[in-house]
Amino acid sequence: MTETQTRVRTVALAGNPNVGKTTLFNALTGSHQKVANYPGVTVERKSGRLAGVRAGGDGAPSTSAPGVEVVDLPGTYSLAPKSVDERVAFDALVGRIPGEPAPDVVVCVVDATNLERNLYLVTQVLDLGLPTVVALNMTDALDEAGIEIDVAGLAERLGVPVVETAARSGRGIDALREAVLDPPPPAQGVGWELMPAVQAAVAPLAEALGAESDVPPSQLHAEALGALTSDPLLAVWERRAPRFHQDVLDxxxxxxxxxxxxxxxxxxxxxxxxxxxxxxxxxxxAAAGQVTVSDKIDAVVTHRVWGPLIFGGVLLVIFQAVFSWAVPAMDAIEWLVGVTGQGMRAVLPDGVFEDVMVEGALTGVGNVLVFLPQILLLFLFLGIMEDTGYMARTAFIMDRAMRKVGLSGGSVVPMLSAYACAIPGIMAARTLADERERIITIMVVPLQGCSARLPVYVLFIAAFIPAGSLFGVIGYQGLAMTSLYVLGTLMAFAAAWVLRKWVFKGTGSSFVMELPPYRMPQPRYLWRRMVDRSKVFVVRAGKIIFGLSIVLWVLASYPKLDPPPALAAQMEAADQAAQDARQSLVDIDLSGRAELEGTERASIESALEAADAESLVAQNEWAGYQVRNSYIGRFGHALEPIMRPLGFDWKISAGIVASFAAREVIVSALATIYSAGADADEESLALRDAIKADTYPDGTKVFTPLVAVSLLVFFVFALQCMSTLAIAKRELNSWFWPAVMWGYMFVLAYGFSFAIYQGGKLLGLG
Amino acid sequence: MTLDALAPGATAVVTGYAGELPARLLEMGLVPGTSIEVVRLAPLGDPMELKVRGFLLSVRKDEAAHVVVENA
Incomplete structure (x- = not known):
């Protein structure tokens, strides 16, 4: 190991967005990566170990570089903090992140095809006085762009090594690795000049800062200028260097x-x-003004007419994929969960532990895993949109419309993601630079019709909406389903509008956005990101659901009770009758009297059938009795007076309580309560029929179409999802907004269901 | 004349700023003396797509209104 290798411990990658920085990071680190968060903010901290320097053509590492950590800083256009990303990038470079010293080497990644603007950040980084290497990336695209770059000349002007790379093909990676391990002396800055009046003002400020803080001399000028020109940068010094702070104000x-x-x-x-x-x-x-392929694509994709049509088509494909292509995989997961349950039943000793593990934990985790195919598909499409550069175009197309409700084009993707699941939607809001807009987006995203609502929609629509169609084309059931989605989306827009108008006032910060050239996505990295993001979903959501499912199962299964005397007698009578019938059949067979084989045998057989059926009914009734008297049943009874005005009886109330963990749980909860057998699902005829047949003691139906509509609308609005709350808490770093989120969505759900049920009754509909 | 008044296809040079200083636009290179081409408007008429220093930029009209330009 050489001396330099032990000296270089951390390398930071800085650069504009869309310059291939992450691809370069992947190429430098190989598979040694981990993703964490910077303390206190939701900015991802991607780091990895520098992979060994490869020798010759065999690809085998010849020199390993142990302990060199590469950090992929957030992509930024500038180091003057205006967004969280920029603040983190700046803090990381100057060693102001708690527990993280400034990097030993900075690699400034630059898009060679867009050198001019990229150099802005480079000059800022060079002013920090750290050993710096410039990676002139995307050199493979230079020919097509008709550009030639004098690399030696550039290195001379910048005063630091410039390494040509093409991260996609891996070209220049070895050279970059070597340049990093044998770092240049600290950068000197390029000697750009401030206008004289400002230069004269900064010099004494830098001196004042040096006297009052421990900022290294090489960074004093940059820090002083930053404080002079940027309010967030000045605020840093209010306590740490109060005299300097006052000097700047003067x-x-x-x-x-x-x-x-x-x-x-x-x-x-x-x-x-x-x-x-x-x-x-x-x-x-090439001649300037030459029309590139990218320009041609853009002319169509952002066209006045074709643009929105193409965007609509893309959405249609994504929805189609999420809703139908995912079905076989979802069925397979359900099957697998079922098989695993059987396996566990066979292995585990009978008893409470077995029940908890199979009916509680496994079923609960299965409820989450079943959404994985949809989420993977959604992430795949989002990844393709991001990597091709189409995502920025959707924001461009939609910005005007989104502004009407106080959002921006950047909120389009989070809102769309939420149709699969609110969790990726909330996570996608990270890309929003404006903090207020990010909070608004997170607050309204759970109103979008997520896939967990589907089972509930399917069950009640199939049970209460007639199968016919409007003009023989538009099915009533499909129409009902669409209406629920539209209702949720409209409410999301309305909520955003209200939040912007009264809570987060103002028009939002600037929406200056680069429209990057179109590029082919790379399957390898698409796949990797898809897997990484899905892992986050499964682990975070899975943990919560696992625990909560067990709790809910216990609440629905305890206390264990004996059947009431009448039911016990009924069960016993049915069992006795069945046993008697079986004995009679055996007797007939043994007697060998052929004349008895006819009518008598037939009547005994039908008696046996009747007795078995009665026994099953009594068994299911006992299960229902248990649930009614379980903790959850009691809770449902206690809630009934509150839920009654919405048309919900104690069973629905109990189901709503149970589905607080996850919406789809109401289906299995109702199945248990209605004794339709615990394995009933939303397609189950037994459950559907039991729900339709249920009556109050006075003979009126529990579920009328009006009640069903009220319940459906309740599920459109109510935030019945622990995982969403948990993710929102994580992304917003407080329980305040998640609590508000749950509250306002409950109020919406209650209010709308109340209005629908009571209004419907007034109109004589229920 | 301010930048938001330019029609698609028009080119102009930045000469100054009106009202609030659009810091982000300056960082993206719209400093005085820079030439700008308006490539197109979004389907709903806003934002506008600009070509500056060889790359494409989406800018809302109300922000473009802070940039004073002169016909090139």
């Missing part, structure tokens, strides 16, 4: 009075240096 006042536009000094100064350099080192070989 300087700003003096500059404002002259007036000097000091806030744009950094941008104009940097670009003042960049523009001539770019003109020198970049040579356009």
């Amino acid at each position: 300087t700003r006042a003096a500059l404002d009075a002259r007036p000097v536009m000091y806030r744009m000094a950094e941008m104009t100064g940097r670009y003042g240096w960049i523009s001539p350099v770019a003109a020198d080192v970049v040579r356009q070989t």
